[in-house]
Amino acid sequence: xxxxxxxxxxxxxxxxxxxxxxxxxxxxxxxxxxxxxxxxxxxxxxxxxxxxxxxxxxxxxxxxxxxxxxxxxxxxxxxxxxxxxxxxxxxxxxxxxxxxxxxxxxxx
DNA sequence: TTGTTGACTCTGA
DNA sequence: CTCAGAGCCAACA
Numbered sequence: 001x002x003x004x005x006x007x008x009x010x011x012x013x014x015x016x017x018x019x020x021x022x023x024x025x026x027x028x029x030x031x032x033x034x035x036x037x038x039x040x041x042x043x044x045x046x047x048x049x050x051x052x053x054x055x056x057x058x059x060x061x062x063x064x065x066x067x068x069x070x071x072x073x074x075x076x077x078x079x080x081x082x083x084x085x086x087x088x089x090x091x092x093x094x095x096x097x098x099x100x101x102x103x104x105x106x107x108x
Numbered sequence: 109t110t111g112t113t114g115a116c117t118c119t120g121a
Numbered sequence: 122c123t124c125a126g127a128g129c130c131a132a133c134a
Binding site: 029040076 | 113114115116117118
């Protein structure tokens, strides 16, 4: 029988991102390990997210606690604004405190 | 089928 | 602390 993907890796990532509550964030590497893939795959998955979806992609940042620069352009500025609107606090250099805002999926 | 690209992460200096 | 290079996996042509 043909090999069919049990669950599209992208779909897996989207489901995890949706489990992130407002006011918290996560990193690409964290999601990548949870889905069993590398961080790049996560970033690529979010990049492939269609507009108008209900996935809080803005809550996904890099391990540096900073918003990643997107090839689209001002996307990073929008993400910064959305996070601030959710009550997150950025320090100098537009960096977030991952030790304080990083969401733990195991915590549930 | 292979090769290139991409919103990353890690290690070393 | 910052900067640079290498590794990584999945999707697209």
